[in-house]
Amino acid sequence: MADVATRTIDTAGMGADVSIRSLVKRYGPVTAVEDISLAVASGEFLSVLGPSGSGKTTVLMCLAGFEIPSAGSLHIGGREVTALPPNRREIGVIFQRYALFPHMSVRDNVRFPLKMRGMARRQAEAVVEEALATVRLSGFGDRLPAQLSGGQQQRVALARAISFRPPLLLMDEPLSALDKKLREEMQAEIKDLQRRLGLTVIFVTHDQEEALTMSDRIAVMSHGRLEQVGTPEEIYGNPATSFVARFVGETNILPGIVHRRSGQDGTVALDGGGEIAVPLPAERRLAEGSAAEVMLRPEHVAVMPAGSGVNGLAARLVGHSFAGATVALTFEAAGGQRLVARRPARELAGLAPGAEVVLVPEAGQARCFARTGQGA
Amino acid sequence: MSALAAGDRRRLSGPASLMLVAPFVLVLIAVFCWPILQLLSASLFDPDFTLRHYEQVLTSEFTLGVFLRTFRVSFLVACFALVVGYPVAALMRSLPPMGAAIVGACVLIPLWTSVLVRSFAWTVLLQRNGVVNEALQGLGITSGPLSFLYNEAAVVIAQGHVMLPFMIMPIYQSLRAIPDELPRAALSLGASRTAVFREVIWPLSRPGVVAGFLMVFIVTLGAFVTPALIGGPRSLMLATLISGEITENLNWPLGAALSAVLLVMVMLLIGLFSRFLRFGRVEM
Amino acid sequence: MNVTTRLPHPAIAAARLAGILGVLFLLIPTLIVVPISVGPDKYLHFPPRGFSLEWYGTLIGDPGWMRAALFSLQIAVLVTLLSTALGTAAALALTRGRLHGARALSVAVLAPIVAPNIVVAVAMYLFFSRLGMSGSLVAFVLAHTVLATPYVVITVSAALAAADPDLELAAMSLGASRSRAFVHATLPLILPGVIAGAVFAFVVSFDEAVVSFFLSSVRDKTLPRKIFEELDYDVSPVVAAVSTVLTFLSVGLLGLAAVLRRRAPRAPATKA
Numbered sequence A: 001m002a003d004v005a006t007r008t009i010d011t012a013g014m015g016a017d018v019s020i021r022s023l024v025k026r027y028g029p030v031t032a033v034e035d036i037s038l039a040v041a042s043g044e045f046l047s048v049l050g051p052s053g054s055g056k057t058t059v060l061m062c063l064a065g066f067e068i069p070s071a072g073s074l075h076i077g078g079r080e081v082t083a084l085p086p087n088r089r090e091i092g093v094i095f096q097r098y099a100l101f102p103h104m105s106v107r108d109n110v111r112f113p114l115k116m117r118g119m120a121r122r123q124a125e126a127v128v129e130e131a132l133a134t135v136r137l138s139g140f141g142d143r144l145p146a147q148l149s150g151g152q153q154q155r156v157a158l159a160r161a162i163s164f165r166p167p168l169l170l171m172d173e174p175l176s177a178l179d180k181k182l183r184e185e186m187q188a189e190i191k192d193l194q195r196r197l198g199l200t201v202i203f204v205t206h207d208q209e210e211a212l213t214m215s216d217r218i219a220v221m222s223h224g225r226l227e228q229v230g231t232p233e234e235i236y237g238n239p240a241t242s243f244v245a246r247f248v249g250e251t252n253i254l255p256g257i258v259h260r261r262s263g264q265d266g267t268v269a270l271d272g273g274g275e276i277a278v279p280l281p282a283e284r285r286l287a288e289g290s291a292a293e294v295m296l297r298p299e300h301v302a303v304m305p306a307g308s309g310v311n312g313l314a315a316r317l318v319g320h321s322f323a324g325a326t327v328a329l330t331f332e333a334a335g336g337q338r339l340v341a342r343r344p345a346r347e348l349a350g351l352a353p354g355a356e357v358v359l360v361p362e363a364g365q366a367r368c369f370a371r372t373g374q375g376a
Numbered sequence B: 001m002s003a004l005a006a007g008d009r010r011r012l013s014g015p016a017s018l019m020l021v022a023p024f025v026l027v028l029i030a031v032f033c034w035p036i037l038q039l040l041s042a043s044l045f046d047p048d049f050t051l052r053h054y055e056q057v058l059t060s061e062f063t064l065g066v067f068l069r070t071f072r073v074s075f076l077v078a079c080f081a082l083v084v085g086y087p088v089a090a091l092m093r094s095l096p097p098m099g100a101a102i103v104g105a106c107v108l109i110p111l112w113t114s115v116l117v118r119s120f121a122w123t124v125l126l127q128r129n130g131v132v133n134e135a136l137q138g139l140g141i142t143s144g145p146l147s148f149l150y151n152e153a154a155v156v157i158a159q160g161h162v163m164l165p166f167m168i169m170p171i172y173q174s175l176r177a178i179p180d181e182l183p184r185a186a187l188s189l190g191a192s193r194t195a196v197f198r199e200v201i202w203p204l205s206r207p208g209v210v211a212g213f214l215m216v217f218i219v220t221l222g223a224f225v226t227p228a229l230i231g232g233p234r235s236l237m238l239a240t241l242i243s244g245e246i247t248e249n250l251n252w253p254l255g256a257a258l259s260a261v262l263l264v265m266v267m268l269l270i271g272l273f274s275r276f277l278r279f280g281r282v283e284m
Numbered sequence C: 001m002n003v004t005t006r007l008p009h010p011a012i013a014a015a016r017l018a019g020i021l022g023v024l025f026l027l028i029p030t031l032i033v034v035p036i037s038v039g040p041d042k043y044l045h046f047p048p049r050g051f052s053l054e055w056y057g058t059l060i061g062d063p064g065w066m067r068a069a070l071f072s073l074q075i076a077v078l079v080t081l082l083s084t085a086l087g088t089a090a091a092l093a094l095t096r097g098r099l100h101g102a103r104a105l106s107v108a109v110l111a112p113i114v115a116p117n118i119v120v121a122v123a124m125y126l127f128f129s130r131l132g133m134s135g136s137l138v139a140f141v142l143a144h145t146v147l148a149t150p151y152v153v154i155t156v157s158a159a160l161a162a163a164d165p166d167l168e169l170a171a172m173s174l175g176a177s178r179s180r181a182f183v184h185a186t187l188p189l190i191l192p193g194v195i196a197g198a199v200f201a202f203v204v205s206f207d208e209a210v211v212s213f214f215l216s217s218v219r220d221k222t223l224p225r226k227i228f229e230e231l232d233y234d235v236s237p238v239v240a241a242v243s244t245v246l247t248f249l250s251v252g253l254l255g256l257a258a259v260l261r262r263r264a265p266r267a268p269a270t271k272a
């Protein structure tokens, strides 16, 4: 594989497209992944987001070849890899706990994939140095992994995974072992590297903020199924299911009954009293009279003084918590329904606990889902 | 109360500790250390001080031959145990907990079975009218009974069997310490299955291999029961030679000198390799 | 839909097979001895041509075997009591005490199981012969106690290491005396370890072959020494019956100890 060395790391656009078709993975009676289909474009950064046990790792392990799918097929760069052993898939994998070889120096770790490809030592040295420089670890080559910090170890893992120029990088919660500040630094570094190399990245995380900031698209999983695939804006602003709405970002959940429906719009009569206007796209099969849930992001709740004449939900301020630029205000509406509004801090002036207000949903921002009975 | 004071309170007082260890230490001194010193002196005084017996041990072609054979057999036993034991440890590591527990029990049942019982079984298997011979003749592979017993090969197999748990357990422990991600990472980086073993699994399990190998080697140097029952006069080992000098030839000084040399060798080996050894830590 | 199965890599399949063969090899003695002991043939035959408990009958009817078994049992019981007491006390001092050179001492305490059996046996033989005690019950009990106590020390030390010393402090802060605190807070926690140690001691003594080989006299011999003689002289199915009994006894007892030790993690089962 002499050509591996002659390509330089700055070549862009080397990413492979990935296609997952009807993937199913069962472990005995447990179905970890249930019929997932997903296409990832070349050079795309896709996050897989979901709660613990939702099957994220399983999808990744099937792609990497460590698990054999129970059904379905996998294609990478146009080639079917479903039954291909992991060592022939040419995929870089980054593990949560780094998985550096403890008995090898940093240099030998990074050289490992080159050695496995039979690259001459001299040539490999140059590639190793370049890869280490890419992750800003030049000069650390002689250390053992145990002599590095967590962030440095993860960077070595990164250097090792890109040194053989795989077109696809799989990362399983690579940053979850790092503290917040380091994690943010590494997010930027990974993102930067991905752009420069034009890599396709599939990035598993259960940190929604991480997914929202880093991804071109996000795939949200729950119970082994895909809930929604979309850009961060779509996922946050237009969740397809109540699960996605609950899982990504903060949200107020208001149970009610669909009161009136006309075309793409409707109103929901809330259980606690009051009415809310919601968009009702055709694909939401919510007939009049059916049980529904209205989701409202806190930043889409405007706070008006009581008696100002606007239409909204009468509520009383019960608490607030200050978060720098914004403040989260907790209200109690009729029927004991709690709502949170997130407003710029200056709006708090003049509001004391017990204050009576009217809460006004921002037009077009409420989302309505069928009530599934899975609780709040 | 400071943490230091609390730490002190947790410990028994000096005199109380002394009173608790003293009985066993006294028994050790009286029934272990003292007899060994007596044995050493028996090798040096006959009745006056002499190094004659050591000279005999170290110059006689016969005893040197026995030393050589003991080392060779011990080395072969360790190799045999490694070759048979490593795959068992690897199998145990690769199985889910229930399967690993079952294989673990299979490893420990022989450990818990008397060495004599095991020698008996090998006798039954290997003797002239034994199981192996009958099977070979039954299958028409051989026409008459062969002698498998009373030679070095039989000792290596039987003693290898006795020592297997000492090889398997430390290897299993070091294999268990390798997280699943490491072989997976190696595979994803392009290593073949054999390369994963050569580059990752083997180097990381080497501490267990070294510990097992040394323990088997050292213990076999002084092994008595199996060589006595399975080995013949032509495969005499150190322990059987010592026993013969003392119980048959009644040559106490020579037996004592041989014992002293064996003891010093074993202690030297243990001292040299103490870092790697895990005596008293073979887990159930 | 495309269902795929991947056969294990040939190298892995071969390694697995080697592992399974290794396990079978480990089980050979047990798998051979038990069937032979219940076969009807006078001469050892495998596989047995029928079922008979004749050899167990012969065994029970033979005063020589019974004497040896009783003698071994007597020794083992005394050794168990003695080494459990000595070993538990020593473990307490070594893990919870204040001793100069405690570390060196914990190594020294293991010497009897690390030193070559043959050397220990010959030394004790010389020692007890000079005292005119060779073959006596006292000699056997003392010798086996030296060999068995280290196992008790290791097992109980492990149990103590797992038991939180703060519990005793807590008990004392609630008004218990030092000794009452030990009895109520620590002892219940380490008891499984102590019992496991006692079981080890019993089995070590009952199965001990090398020291017994030298210390036994024509009249007073232990069961292993008796088996030794039989094996040297003539291999009969009675030995298979004894071996079976011995195996089930050891495996049963040590299996029990293993279950007990689940609660007292990390301790050994070494036996050379």
Ligand SMILES: Nc1ncnc2c1ncn2[C@@H]1O[C@H](COP(=O)(O)OP(=O)(O)OP(=O)(O)O)[C@@H](O)[C@H]1O
Pocket (backbone or CB within 6 Å): A027, A030, A031, A032, A050, A051, A052, A053, A054, A055, A056, A057, A058, A059, A206
């Ligand atoms: N080897 C296995 N054997 C049996 N069940 C498994 C196995 N691996 C995963 N599972 C099950 O499959 C489901 C999905 O697991 P998976 O590890 O993919 O979840 P995840 O989304 O990665 O969770 P986490 O965020 O906790 O890492 C879980 O219910 C898990 O218990």
Ligand SMILES: [Mg+2]
Pocket (backbone or CB within 6 Å): A056, A057, A058, A172
């Ligand atoms: Mg996971």
